[in-house]
Amino acid sequence: MSRPRTPLVAGNWKMHKGPAEARAFAEELLRQVRNDKGEMTKAGGVEVAVFPPFTALPAVAEVLKGTALSYGGQNCHWESKGAFTGEVAPGFLAELGCRYVLVGHSERRFLFGETDETCRKKLRAAVAADIEPVLCCGETLAEREAGRTFEVIERQLRAALAAPPPPASFTIAYEPVWAIGTGRTASPGQAGEAHRFIREWLSRNLSPEAGERTRLLYGGSVKPDNFGELLKQPDVDGALVGGASLDIASFCGIASSATSYLTGLI
Ligand code: PGA
Numbered sequence: 001m002s003r004p005r006t007p008l009v010a011g012n013w014k015m016h017k018g019p020a021e022a023r024a025f026a027e028e029l030l031r032q033v034r035n036d037k038g039e040m041t042k043a044g045g046v047e048v049a050v051f052p053p054f055t056a057l058p059a060v061a062e063v064l065k066g067t068a069l070s071y072g073g074q075n076c077h078w079e080s081k082g083a084f085t086g087e088v089a090p091g092f093l094a095e096l097g098c099r100y101v102l103v104g105h106s107e108r109r110f111l112f113g114e115t116d117e118t119c120r121k122k123l124r125a126a127v128a129a130d131i132e133p134v135l136c137c138g139e140t141l142a143e144r145e146a147g148r149t150f151e152v153i154e155r156q157l158r159a160a161l162a163a164p165p166p167p168a169s170f171t172i173a174y175e176p177v178w179a180i181g182t183g184r185t186a187s188p189g190q191a192g193e194a195h196r197f198i199r200e201w202l203s204r205n206l207s208p209e210a211g212e213r214t215r216l217l218y219g220g221s222v223k224p225d226n227f228g229e230l231l232k233q234p235d236v237d238g239a240l241v242g243g244a245s246l247d248i249a250s251f252c253g254i255a256s257s258a259t260s261y262l263t264g265l266i
Contacts (some may be wrong), residue, residue, distance in 0.1 A: 001233070004260070005215050006064055008171065008233065008238035009255045010049040012074065012102065012219075013056075013244025022056035026071075026246060033069070033172060046238075046258045050245070051102060055105040056086055061096045064255045072100030072131070075108060078121035080129070090122075090129035101126045102240075103133045104160065107175045116159030127167045134171045135160050135242070137198075138218070139141050141178035149176075150197050157201055166206045171215045173240040179220025185230075189220045192233035199235050224253030231261050 017025060017128045019128070019259070033048060049070035052060050060071050077087035093101055102108075103126065104119035119135065126133040137156040153174070161167065179186050195216045200244050204213025218230050219240035230236050244250040 002030070003237070004212065005237045006045070006047055007047060007258050008047045008215055008217060008229075008264070009251075009258055010051065010072075010100070010173075010238065010240050011251050012051045012072070012105070012240055013053065013246060014107070015053060016147065016246055017052060017056055017112060017125070019056045019059040022052045023063055026032035026050065026060045026069075029252070030063065030067060030069060032248065033255060034067075038176060039248060043218070044259045045262045046255055048255050051100070057093070057096050059099070061098075064086060065097045070099040072098045072102065072103050074105070076103075076122055076126060076131075078103045078118070078125040080125070082195065094129045096133055098131055100134050100171070103130050103135050103171075104156070105136045106138060106175060106180060108206075108216045112149050114253070116156060119146050119156070119160045123167055123170065126183060127169070132169055134173055134217070136175050136240070138175040138177055138220070144176065144178065153194065154201060158197065161202075162205055169216060172202075172216040173219045174198060175219035175240060177210060180193055181221070182259050182266045183221050185221040185223075185226050186218065188229045188233055191230055191236055194234035195233060215235065224250055224257050225255045228257045228261050 046148050051072050051074050064071050073093040076090045076093055077084055080089050103122045104114055108114040123133045123135055132238050137153050139152040143152050176186050198216055199211050203215055215237040216235055217238045217240045222239040222241045224242050227239055241254055
């Protein structure tokens, strides 16, 4: 079955895995998804990426650079250098071969005080450094129960994306906060509806092309046994996976359930 956008299965390791463990995981991941000829067998037609902690990025880069697997940073600063203790510039990630960087993950927003405005600056800085930002958005349980889901998503999108000039290339992860790390996944219908809203917003407010080409990932308690159903939603182009990306079997299980779906097995 052909899809207009290549699905992306991305593992957000959060504050898990130091350099040694991350390197071993990356080596095993390569072994699992490729055959002897280097073809992606377990994850055919799907892009797979990991987001290790900063200190593990060089080890992961050594293993994955030049392969079909991608990697990225979990965060970055918006300046290219300066007196910003503890921060990492997008250019430093680019130097390690990162293809992506997460921007505005809800843990960054709620635990570390990131705002819509810092997300806007980070997103632009990432694009300027040739790194594709993965902008995270999504509502809390209270916001959903108050019927404010779309209003919140729209505010987050508008703040990060609407100021001119529009960023050239980015990915969006819709991650309802109530589904992150809780074992409570959005139903395929809930995810599909939010993704459709986001795609229509992009088409209307950026351009029809942006609506058509931008990949929209779902995140929040994705597991091998629920991902196939989520991917059946036409506007869901992949997953941002937290807990289930820490275990090689479940992460590969998610990638291969995407491949099975694409080849019409489920
Ligand atoms: P989870 O995390 O899969 O553990 O719910 C997702 C995320 O925070 O990106």
